[in-house]
Amino acid sequence: MRLAALIPARYAAQRLPGKSLADICGAPMVVRVAERARRAAGIDEVAVATDDERIANAVQAAGFRALMTDPACRNGTxxxxxxxxxxxxxxYLNVQGDEPLIDPRAIARVAELVRSGAEMATxxxxxxxxxxxxxxxxxxxxDARHRALYFSxxxxxYPRREGE
Known part of the structure; x- marks a missing residue:
């Protein structure tokens, strides 16, 4: 089974534009995330999915593959x-582009679950x-078996009244 870690990254982040290229100890944040993903056992390829040439150039300069996507994508998924x-x-593993300190072992654990037959893991x-x-x-x-019921x-x- 071939598994790819894909890192969604866009320049136009709402809270911090250019966040993907923020310098983290001499390298862009998205590159730091890609480096961590590359260290994860069970990952065959790491690539960054982006709609921005600046991000693509930074990723490629660091030796990673950049896949250009439509700017109209509404979210990382x-x-x-x-x-x-x-x-x-x-x-495919969706590795968040703003997690430069993600533990490669956590990524490897998700890869292990997928390789073991899980249809989805998070x-x-x-x-x-x-x-x-x-x-x-x-x-x-x-639920009791650690299966996701819903995300929010x-x-x-949700508190019905303020202060609950």
């Missing part, structure tokens, strides 16, 4: 789906204090 057409693989961790109300932090509800950017459960 659409960007990954489009890029997958240009990168043949049996499975990373999740307990929330830190104060993270629950932040819409930038995606929350997941898991809102609090779960």
């Amino acid at each position: 659409e960007r990954i789906a489009q890029a997958a057409h240009d990168l043949p693989a049996d499975g 990373l999740a961790r307990p929330l830190e204090p104060g993270e629950g109300a932040r819409p930038q932090v995606v929350k997941v509800v898991l 950017r809102s609090l779960i459960p």
Whole structure:
């Protein structure tokens, strides 16, 4: 089974334009993410899916493949789906482009689950204090077998009245 780690990256980030190219110890953030993904066991290829030539140039200069996508993609998932057409693989891992410190072992764990037959796998961790109300932090509800029931950017459960 051939697995590809795809990293969605766009220049026009809402909260911090150009975030993908932010310098992290001498290299763009997206390159730092790609380096971590390349170190993950079970990953056969790492590529960045982007709609921006500046990001593509930075990624290619660091020795990674850049796959150009339509600027009309509404989110990273659409960007990954489009890029997958240009990168043949049996499975794809969506590695977030703003996680320069992601542990390669975490990526490898997801790859292991996919290789073992999981149709879908995702990373999740307990929330830190104060993270629950932040819409930038995606929350997941898991069942007793650790299967995702649903994801939300809102609090779960959502408070009916302010202060709940």
